[in-house]
Amino acid sequence: MSKSLFDKIWGGHIIKKLENEIYVLYIDRHYIHEVTSPQAFIELKKRNLPVFRPNQIIATADHNVPTINQHLSISDSLSRKQINLLTDNCNKFGITLYELGNKNNGIVHVIGPELGYTLPGMTIVCGDSHTSTHGAFGCIAFGIGTSQVTMVMASQCLLLSKPKQMKIQLNGNLRKGVTPKDVILYIISKLGVDAGVGYFVEYMGSTIKKMSMEGRMTVCNMSIEMGAKGGLIAPDQITFDYVKKCKRFQELKRKEKEFMEYWKSLRSDDNTTFDKEYEFNAEYIEPMITYGTNPGMAIKISEKIPKLNIDHKSLKYMGFSPGESLIGKIINYIFIGSCTNSRIEDLRLVATLIKGKKKASHVHAMIVPGSNLVVKQAKKEGLDKIFKESGFDFRQPGCSACLGMNEDKIPSGEYCISTSNRNFEGRQGPGSRTLLASPLTAAIIAIEGKIVDINKYIHEKIYDFN
Numbered sequence: 001m002s003k004s005l006f007d008k009i010w011g012g013h014i015i016k017k018l019e020n021e022i023y024v025l026y027i028d029r030h031y032i033h034e035v036t037s038p039q040a041f042i043e044l045k046k047r048n049l050p051v052f053r054p055n056q057i058i059a060t061a062d063h064n065v066p067t068i069n070q071h072l073s074i075s076d077s078l079s080r081k082q083i084n085l086l087t088d089n090c091n092k093f094g095i096t097l098y099e100l101g102n103k104n105n106g107i108v109h110v111i112g113p114e115l116g117y118t119l120p121g122m123t124i125v126c127g128d129s130h131t132s133t134h135g136a137f138g139c140i141a142f143g144i145g146t147s148q149v150t151m152v153m154a155s156q157c158l159l160l161s162k163p164k165q166m167k168i169q170l171n172g173n174l175r176k177g178v179t180p181k182d183v184i185l186y187i188i189s190k191l192g193v194d195a196g197v198g199y200f201v202e203y204m205g206s207t208i209k210k211m212s213m214e215g216r217m218t219v220c221n222m223s224i225e226m227g228a229k230g231g232l233i234a235p236d237q238i239t240f241d242y243v244k245k246c247k248r249f250q251e252l253k254r255k256e257k258e259f260m261e262y263w264k265s266l267r268s269d270d271n272t273t274f275d276k277e278y279e280f281n282a283e284y285i286e287p288m289i290t291y292g293t294n295p296g297m298a299i300k301i302s303e304k305i306p307k308l309n310i311d312h313k314s315l316k317y318m319g320f321s322p323g324e325s326l327i328g329k330i331i332n333y334i335f336i337g338s339c340t341n342s343r344i345e346d347l348r349l350v351a352t353l354i355k356g357k358k359k360a361s362h363v364h365a366m367i368v369p370g371s372n373l374v375v376k377q378a379k380k381e382g383l384d385k386i387f388k389e390s391g392f393d394f395r396q397p398g399c400s401a402c403l404g405m406n407e408d409k410i411p412s413g414e415y416c417i418s419t420s421n422r423n424f425e426g427r428q429g430p431g432s433r434t435l436l437a438s439p440l441t442a443a444i445i446a447i448e449g450k451i452v453d454i455n456k457y458i459h460e461k462i463y464d465f466n
Contacts, residue, residue, distance in 0.1 A: 106371025
């Protein structure tokens with residue numbers, strides 16, 4: 001019987017099958033951060049329970065950390081308390097913590113892969129919606145609630161029902177100026193934000209195979225935004241090459257042959273049947289941008305806002321009208337960062353586009369790298385100097401304006417072109433209005449000071465898209 005990639009990983013992690021199709025599933029890697037872990041630790045202490053396997057938990061401070069002057073005391077009392085609690089709890093239970101200021105600190109879904117803690121074939125969880133990022137390595141990775149965080153800490157297992165499976169096939173060459181972020185925004189705009197409810201998605205096809213690991217992480221990261229439990233991509237040579245460069249893998253090199261034998265088996269068998277299947281032609285995708293208050297409300301940047309089946313409440317919040325073009329809209333804020341688009345590849349792309357240019361004088365452009373390792377590499381390549389010369393604010397790592405839990409908030413009523421993953425009402429600060437886009441689109445809009453048709457700039461060769 002043919003098995004999917006998901007079936008193979010799931011089947012290899014079943015401890016026991018219970019009544020009503022409930023499974024006890026073993027979890028290989030558990031990531032935690034300062035916001036969703038305190039309650040879990042409180043529960044452990046209340047029940048006098050130890051952490052079952054602390055060596056399989058990796059912690060970092062990322063959600064509400066400041067992105068400037070991280071060496072100073074944190075001014076916000078709640079943020080300071082949460083970060084101090086994380087440190088205390090990790091010390092008490094023997095958990096590896098990449099605390100604020102650590103050379104490997106950063107956003108949990110950035111540091112996990114770059115440090116080599118995420119490996120193909122794993123089951124991975126975190127008390128965070130965008131844990132599906134790790135699915136890019138051929139993992140079953142998904143977000144969990146606080147009670148489940150406690151369960152994994154205490155047992156290294158979860159009680160789960162098996163989700164249905166969806167295949168999304170994407171073939172063809174991407175146009176110049178189109179990035180993985182545009183790909184996933186396009187898919188969500190076509191399928192809707194509820195299409196994946198109850199499903200785990202496998203992305204496949206020639207377009208996906210050509211993507212870098214960082215591009216694949218962007219795609220898998222936003223699987224949750226179509227309602228899916230998570231998304232994954234079969235590992236291949238691109239995956240193996242990425243993992244082998246990680247410092248931690250060098251320490252495991254003696255097991256390379258064993259790893260590779262297993263990893264190469266991680267693909268869906270031919271003729272595997274999925275519960276739902278969709279196919280897209282990559283050549284139809286253009287630079288995308290959102291206009292509403294969920295990621296499914298996205299259009300090609302050259303298109304007008306639809307007139308039919310429109311959420312008028314959402315448009316009213318955004319200050320837009322049905323049939324309106326976004327071209328020419330003045331933008332005062334740009335945020336390039338988040339676990340979706342804050343990796344070195346994203347920063348290189350931005351630097352290539354803005355080199356020798358200045359941001360528009362009225363624009364506040366903020367680049368927040370995903371980790372200190374990204375910062376280190378960016379400085380090594382001189383990207384930080386390009387950002388500074390172009391007037392961009394290059395900050396320290398953190399989740400930052402993605403969710404506005406620190407001081408990096410967008411003022412009420414202002415539009416922000418953001419490379420993050422959610423554009424809900426007030427997501428980036430009370431009254432803020434978010435338009436999701438790729439780092440490429442965000443960089444160009446920062447220079448121009450308004451929304452422009454990216455396609456036009458490609459044809460006129462105003463920017464370097466190579």
